[in-house]
Amino acid sequence: MTAEFVLRVLQETSKSEQHAAQHMLALLQTIVPYWPPHKFSVLCQTLLQLPKFNNIFLTKAAFDVFEALFGAQETDMDTEKFAGLLGAICELKPAAVDERLLPAWLLIVGKAFPAYAKLNPAQCARDLAVVFVLIFNDLQHESRCHRQIANCLSTLIEYCITDDLIEQASAGETNSLTEIIQSLENGLGVHFQSAWIHVMTIQQALFNKLNHYAAPLMNGCLALLGELRLSPSEAYKEQLDKTLGVAISTMGPEFFLRVLPLNLESTSPSQVGRAFLLPLLKTYTTNTNLSYFVNVLIPLGDRLAQKAEASAARELEMQAKVYETLVNQIWSLVPGFCDLPVDLTRAFNDTVAERFSSLLYTQPDLRPTIAQALQLLIEKNQALAKSSADDAHLMRAYGLTKAQAAQHLQFMSKFAVNYLAVFFNVFSQIAPMFRGFMADVIKAYLTVTTPEDINTTFKKVLGMLSQALESNETVPADPSLPPPMAHTMLDLAIIMVPFLDTESAELLYNGTLQSLLAKEDDPALQKKGYKVLYHLMNCDHGRHVVSAHIDALQTHLIEATAVCTPSAKKDRIKALNQVVLLLPSADLHFIPAILSEVVLASKDNNEKTRHFAFELLVHMGRKMKEGGVVKNSRLEGFDASYPDAPANINEFFTMVTAGLAGTTAHMISATVGALSRIFFEFKDDVSSQVAFELLQTVNVLAGSNNREIVKAAVGYVKVCVVVLDTSIIQPQLGDIVRSLLKCQHQHKSHFKVKIRHLFERLIRRFGYEAVASLMPEEDKKMIVNIQKRRLRAKRKKNAQANDESDDDDNDVSARAAAKKGAFQDAYEEVLYGSESEIDDDSEDETLKAVSNALKQKNKKKQGVSNTFIREDGEDGPLDFLDRSALGRISSSKPTQRKLKNNKNAFAENDEGRLVINEPTEGKEDGSDEEGEQQEDYYMQHVTNPDGFVRDKRNRIKFKKGKDAVEAMELDDGEEGTKVKKPKKQYEKIGKEFRSKRAGGDVKRKGQVDPYSYVPLNKVIKKKGRRDQKMTFTGRVKK
16 A cells, blocks of 8 residues: 555655655655565656656655665565666666765666566676776766765675675686776776875775686786876875775785886886885785795895895995895885795795894894794684685685695694704794794694604703702893793793693603792792793693692792792782682682681782782682581691581681781781772672671771771771671661771871761762761861762753753763773772762773763764864965865864064065165164164174273273263153053952852851942042052952
């Protein structure tokens, strides 16, 4: 019914009555996805009749319906009718300068032809050249539709060119693809100069579609692009380089350089050097033939290196430096050639492998580059071998299958052992801060090395480690020098840990426990020892070894507590974390044995150490929650008759609470901080009685005189107020209020903000009346102020919600994102975040950033442009036809520069010529037209009453008496130097009644009504009196 009604309205459209059709087209654009397929043909024929009325709005609406129709559904129209429809649509093409209809028509074509390609790919590919040329020629005309044209043609290239069409063109046949390529070559001519950027965009799409077939089909376009690159304009240089880069990545460097050779050794002036292509080759080379680099570029680099040496011998330093730079740029291309090469097994031979090894030893500057190249040979093939795509797709995209990638890995495994030896030697020659790239390449080659070779290599490393530990080599003072051999061997052992078998892992474990944990004299070695334990417990074989020796490990770790150095603290905590996860339920006595150390570590200066300590406390609580037995008799200081304790979460809290009996404020505050963390984590598991007693105990500590303890206690109270049930807090609410007030009085303003936020929390949970009733009279001022600010903030928030109701979701998500960025987890958000409803300056920086982001987003929604133009006042209006105008477009609002008032600047006429005024008779005093006194140092010397003169014998005589008077008289006829008068200062009367929070006046307590009382004093004073003068504007002169 609806379809018939719509068609009837559209068919009844006449030249005089078109409003109903326009409304119907607007409706049709919405419901066209549900249009009956069998009426598709009738609708298209009806829409094609509408443009004949020459109504631009009706035509555009019809085009919009076409676009929605082709993009919404599959059509059951047969191929011939669809082809006829496309032909009719092409006949409706608007003019190239029609900026209203042409974009809509291009959208139709961009969706209609891909739909046709699904019905009949071969016929669509054959007909493509006609519509391509029809649209492409519009780029010759000046228009603002060039971008839409480029996007439309790129879409046609992507979806309508078939593989058969490409193969036919590669075989030398003339078809629609060759016509398209010819059009693109013509597009780099002078007639298309204004649209070159968009022509290059279309060429990029065709390069990507052709991929490896781009050579030789696109050689003509590439040659033209190379000519343009020799003298590029800034307007299209970036796009030109991008197009050349796409050509490199698709056709490959070998075919690319055949068309545009580098000519780095050119002897003829006619050969143009193209060294500028080397950075492009470095960026875009991938998935190509490695043999080209081996056979062509490496010999080229060697010849250039010889020329550099010869130039240096002849003391041609500049020429030698140029050759050295070219050599380095050539070798910088090797990672791209090693990024999934298709001929790896043929190109990478022993000679190439030895050359890479030699460079690692002899060229420190090239080490990162060579290491990256060797790493890519492994990792890229591993990624391809694990790909989930089918081999046909991989072959089309990369020229390789998963089986071939596996063969490449098997081939590279033959070089792994020798390369590992090279890597280890180079690793030992590099300072620790620069070893990262070598560690990565070592891990990559360990993945393709056989387990037997890995274990053999590891035993050699252990042997060298044992010898190095006996030598007691000292650590060099310069961090840029390689460390002692023992440190290097330990670093290598840590890298190899995930690849060791059980036997090798046990050897490393035993050596670490016996030799490294007690190295108090060498903190670096001790730190690496804990790292070894951590990495062992992170892999399967190492975890099996540690589990088999868990009792001995606990003993060694407890004994090593006293000799642990500060630098090893973080790695020791990480190792303890893994040990706790591996603890059997019968060995839970290890938790109270290390608990005090972990609690103190939660107050360490190192942030990561604190983080891992809190994480370890949580893991301890979970282990205790799982159940088991805590054998107190095995703890130090307890005899064998001490009873065991059941493992549960309440028992764990009891263990941690024991730290409150510490003798130092540091221990007490660390314990309170640890309690707050585990209480937040296990608030639902701990009993109400324990929670009540803990809050009561910590509440007492909040009134302490020690700030360190108070800070931790206030944090614990805040966590309880946020997460604890009100029934537990309510009985202690009075004690909490009194402790907080005592803390505020004792420590003045040190905890002012924290306590105010805590009172606000209490008001939100228990109500204002409940909290205010517990406040002493002298402290109620603070709670009243908090309530006023809360209510004001709520009113402001409600007003903003009414004005910007559409942005509520954005505001919530933005605030959530801001909080997520500020705090790492929920505990930190509760402890350090205020979530205050009051606008406080101390906590608004994050919300201000969120607000600014929302304002910018709202501006974009409202269509407000954030683009500004910088203008120079002295240059006049900005000329938009000048190419330099693009440099004055900015996304930030420019500030107006104040022009300097240069009095000594030369005068200019209207044409910009300098005007030099010659002295005339009417200007004997030497002043200019404006009467400004010019500086004359000679006259200042003569007329200065405090100056001096010389007598006949050249003796200096200072001016005194009559001479001074005469000198002053000489100056009577000249204008003296102008003295800048001080600016008159006035004071507004009645300012004492001005309101501070709003406009207008307000009546003050104990003062008269807010009116301006003008004193009726005499305006004319006696001579010599200096009373206040009243002006008619109510200002009093100071």
